[in-house]
Amino acid sequence: MYAFNYHAPKTVRQAATLLAKNEDGKVLAGGQTLLPTMKQRLASPSALIDLNHAEGMSGIEQKGRNIVIGAMTRHADVATSAVVKNALPALAALAGGIGDPAVRNRGTIGGSIANNDPAADYPSAVLALGATIVTNKRKIAADDFFQGMFATALEEGEIIVKVSFPIPSKAAYEKFPNPASRYALVGVFVAKKGADVRVAVTGAGSNGVFRSKECEAALAARFNAKSLDGVKVSASGLNADMHASADYRAHLIPVMAKRAVDKALAK
Amino acid sequence: MSAKTGVGAPVLRKEDFRFITGKGQYTDDINRQDQAHAYFLRSPHAHATIKKLDISAAKSAPGVLGVLTGDDLAADKIGGLICGWMIHNKDGSPMKAGAHPALAQGKVRYVGDHVAVVIADTYAQAKDAAEKIVVDYQVLPAVVDMNKAKSSAAIHDVAPDNVVYDWHLGDKAATDAAFSKAKHVTKIDLVNNRLIPNAMEPRAAIGDFDAGTGVYTLYTTSQNPHVARLVLSAFVGIAPEHKLRVIAPDVGGGFGSKIFIYAEETVCVWASKKVGRPVKWTADRTEAFLSDAHGRDHISHAELALDDKGKILGLRVQTKANLGAYLSTFSSCVPTYLYAPLLSGQYDIPAIYVEVEGIYTTTAPVDAYRGAGRPEATFLVERIIEKAARETGTDPATFRRKNFIKSFPHQTPVIMAYDTGNYTASLDLALEMADYKNFAKRKKDSAKNGKLRGIGFSAYIEACGIAPSAAVGSLGAGVGLWESAEIRVNPVGTVEVLTGSHSHGQGHETTFAQLVADRLGIDIDSVAVVHGDTDKVQFGMGTYGSRSGAVGMSAIVKAVDKVIAKGKKVAAYALEAAEKDIQFKDGRFSVAGTDKSLAFGEVALQAYIAHKFNGQDLEPGLKEGAFYDPTNFTFPSGVHICEVEIDPDTGTTDIVKWTAVDDFGNVINPMIVEGQVHGGIAQGVGQALLEGAHYNADGQLVTASYMDYTMPRADDLPSFDIGMTNTPCTTNPLGIKGCGEAGAIAAPPAVINAITDAVGHEDVPMPATPYAVWQACQKGARKLAAE
């Protein structure tokens, strides 16, 4: 790790001020991606603004037909939250499958979404559920938030405060993990809310999380795994690496989508 | 001696207390007064000449005590790292070994090669300063593909075609004759994938020069501290042996990778005098991936000749073995003498001929990794046997049974003389434990659920108890492979066992104590095992090749016998009887036909007070040493059966049942032996399903962290069903064969034979990742459709 200045603000406002003051400063949330990156000297922030001591940034509540989760809420807390398990079990299951138990005890929803790792799990839920990202400055719709690999709509000095998930009628997430990293090789989140069906895919796209129009069209007609029979997803624009070709990823998208639909309907 | 702690009992481990309470002392846990820290600047290129190396800015960076390069090594006349086994080419000429300086001297040959070392007050300062070193590289073409190596840029001047050796074994004419009689020939092309050992404790070293005595001390993660001292003294020239102490404290796993003498420990111990402070280095995991010696990495073609009754007539094999950029300590013998002599497997094969080319590439050195040559041989034999059974429409168990060696001793056509075994007994037990007769029903049930089920066999053999010194000497080894032991009996009757073996997970502190306590009839807690320090143990060859039981414990038995013999002399004086009348049994020396006796501890006291005898007739004290040199290898064998279920939609392979039946000869502690089998299978399954080192065309290691190199995790593996048969080894006093590598040797072909059975064709690579198996399923479906 390179040396950096360390700040532990007590409020979001302080954090934002510090972030504005420190050019090349970075926000430290759970640190489960940022710290390994810094250890390998692949990132060299001049300052870390540590949100772990900031108040009011974590917690889960149901507000009407939305589940609202504070940005510093740990994956483990989302996974085990009675509120989430009851209203949005797909999200609890997704959170319970991120990394491993120790990583889930530290990693946060805000950190995961802000980082927008192309193989992270949360972005698929945010996009499929049409969540709203609430920052210290504004509200951003999921469809506008993710802007390609590791890129988001967040501006300089902008910090995610919470995420609001509309409660769907049916939803589920299925992940096919990379055997080594256990990140998503292909992760598919399906959500049905009224007539609206959204299918978000993580891990597969070379430009980060995306919606599968092919799967969405098939499922909009009838929300059933059989509807995905014969659905072909194009391999163009998908990742190819030593773990999986673009064709294999393309093949896995409807396979995982089917399993997700079955799971969503089983509840 | 209580039956609960005797030989054959599953005694709980004595060493566990410190490990489960966090009190182990691994090298990185040790801190020397005023120690400095080393950081190695490594080559980012696979192959380059160093046109200019400017260390001036780094030297003046904060905290820096020294920046050392290959020029400094040369100025101090420090020699290069060596390869300790000379292989001769077919024409009798010696192999081509390029120089291996601990820090680059004008050229780098793989990504991770050592360019310079920075030593500073803190590790962070050393790393910061290393970024200030300016290296002007002239990049040369990477040499990654063994098949193209001969026409690629030369890595070492001594080997312009990048061939280290062109070696063979066996009778070519006899084998050609066997093939000319064949009614059926089975052919197979195989890649034995490259692995990265990944002991959980990364390598580490502390060099500590004492200016007062002129003695260097090296703390290091080694499986064989005496071999390290020998190499660093006699060949590298750090200091003569009496001025160099090597300590290998608790070591967190080795699997072969900590046998070798590496650049980092060499540099740390040398640099400790140059900077006048102890110098510590601990690898991070990526450094481990880049610079630990890798394992396996063969490309082979094999042909098996059968007669009209399905009996094997002959085997011929051509193998290319990747040795990496430099010849590591024992690398040259792994694809030759640890490989080819095992190609007879458990089978009566009249004629075998094998050719091996050792190839230089611009990749990390490749050397022994758990099994070392024997897994590669077993993979080849058991894959071609399985394929031959399928091609001839024979049940794979029946095919094996028909061709098993059934009488012993058996001389194979490739050096080895098997002393004993009962391969049919292991097969029968394995078939029963695996419920083989109901497999077809299980396969049908899987098919109903859209899954493909397969079953795979592996009837392996290994050569362990490495090794008879005269035999290995005649084959090119630079050392003898005996082992030493010393038994020091204290006046109160407690015992220290000094051994040249090294324990880094094997549980020697328990099993060696079990043996000695059993033989001397004393409490196991009265026995302490001492190892891993060249100042304490006179000499030893260390732990690898499943040798610590068969060779290390045999040395202990010899020393114990000498202690008992001396004890009889002492007892004779103390009991005023003739030495020939003294008997030793159950911890007591007694006079035959009388009720006069002394306990072992009482005799020990008599030996040290020496009141009852004249020191000129009998020396006081009770301490005996022994060197044991085996007369043959040992030949553990067994049958493993793997049953898999494959999801053809994703290619995921689930191991639903694992049966292991092993014949290790006599067993000291079955709990520890089973643990060795479990761990070996996990590494073998890792090779078959998960692990593979991957260099891209530029020679960059793509799998340089756990993000891309798949380590077996708990949820990748099943629990294992373990069975044992026993034909005691006839060539060592304990009847022990060795168990440390069996699982890693047996497992890969069992897995691949199961997957190829499930998908219906032979084209399944290792590692059989979901992606690879998905492709194989597609091919299988196309094949089925075409039929």
Next chain:
Amino acid sequence: MASVSMTVNGKQVSATVDPRTLLAQFLREHLHLTGTHVGCDTSQCGACVVHVNGRAVKSCTTLAVSCDGATVTTIEGIGTADNLHPMQAAFRENHGLQCGFCTPGMIMSAIDIVNRKGNKLDEHTIREELEGNICRCTGYHNIVKAVAQGAAAMK
């Protein structure tokens, strides 16, 4: 430099550290609690697992300064050779360790599993929950047995 205070194994400790000091480094280098090991750089091997405020975390992926005010428990804080924690005893009784390097993290993760999942753990659950702990020696067979027995004994 930054100051940090925490309670480690029941003892209050304070220090001034470089902010880039990881919790694992702080434990090993400042407090000489070398039972916590570092086996990888990417937060995967789990040799460094300790409990922070009662929850398992990877101390190689946590800044010491982030743990200001926290209660930390390491392998040295759960039992001694004379008075083993039930999970420590279970690892010994089931031969759940060989080289011992992964063992402290494995035991700390195992206790965390019991804290979250209760005393009756089946093999499937144990294997899944050990995803973040890598062992190269045992093949996990005996670790799984140890965790099940240790869990039952923690009742």
